[in-house]
C-alpha cells in the first residue's frame with residue numbers, strides 16, 4: 712500500500728490570459744470541492760498567479776509557478792524570483808521542465824541552483840526529468856535520468872530532498888498523444904526511487920512523490936495510478952479544461 716498522498720498537478724504552460732485563468736480556476740474549485748484524498752496543484756502563467764490565488768486560497772488547491780530565477784533579486788530583466796512567486800501565493804514551483812531544457816538552455820547546473828533558490832524561498836520544488844525519444848531508442852534512458860538527478864539534486868540535504876516532488880516526463884510523450892505504457896512509466900519510477908534510496912536514504916525515497924507526465928488524460932490516469940511507484944501526474948494539455956482536469960483528479 713502506498714502511503715504517499717497522491718498529487719495531481721496542472722501545468723498550464725503559456726496558455727490563458729488573466730481572466731481566462733481566473734474563470735478556469737473558479738470552475739475547478741467548484742468541481743473538486745469534494746476531493747480530500749488527492750493533493751491538487753495548478754501552475755498558471757506568472758501573470759495570472761495572484762488572480763488565481765484569490766480564487767483558490769480558500770480551497771484545497773495549491774498554487775504553483777512554472778519557473779523561477781535562482782537569485783533573490785537583482786538586475787535580471789524579465790526574470791522572476793522565488794520570493795516573488797511565494798508572495799504571489801505559490802507553494803510549489805516547477806523546475807527543469809523539458810521545454811525549458813530544450814528551448815531556454817536550462818542545463819542541470821541551473822536546475823540545481825533553482826532548486827536551492829526555491830527551497831530558500833520556502834517553495835516546494837517539482838523537479839522534472841525525462842529522456843528524449845532518441846535517448847530511449849538508444850537505451851540511454853536510465854543513464855540520462857541518473858545524470859539529470861545527480862546534477863540536479865547535488866548538495867541537497869535529506870530534509871531538502873524530502874520536501875521535493877519529482878516529475879518523470881518522457882519528452883517523446885509530451886503533447887504528442889503518445890503516453891508511456893504504464894509498465895514503461897513504472898519501470899522508470901522504480902529506478903528513480905532506487906536512485907533516491909542510494910543517494911539519500913530509503914525513508915526519503917519511500918516518502919517522495921514521483922509524478923508521471925506526458926499525455927495524461929482521464930482515460931489513462933486510472934491505470935497509471937494503479938502502479939506502486941506512480942504517485943500522481945503532471946498534466947499539460949488536459950489540465951486546461953476544468954471538466955477534463957477534474958476527471959483526472961477524480962481518477963478513482
Ligand code: 13P
Nearest residue numbers: 722885886925926947948
Ligand atoms: P501534456 O499533458 O500536454 O502531454 O504535457 C505534459 C507536460 O509537459 C506537463 O508538464
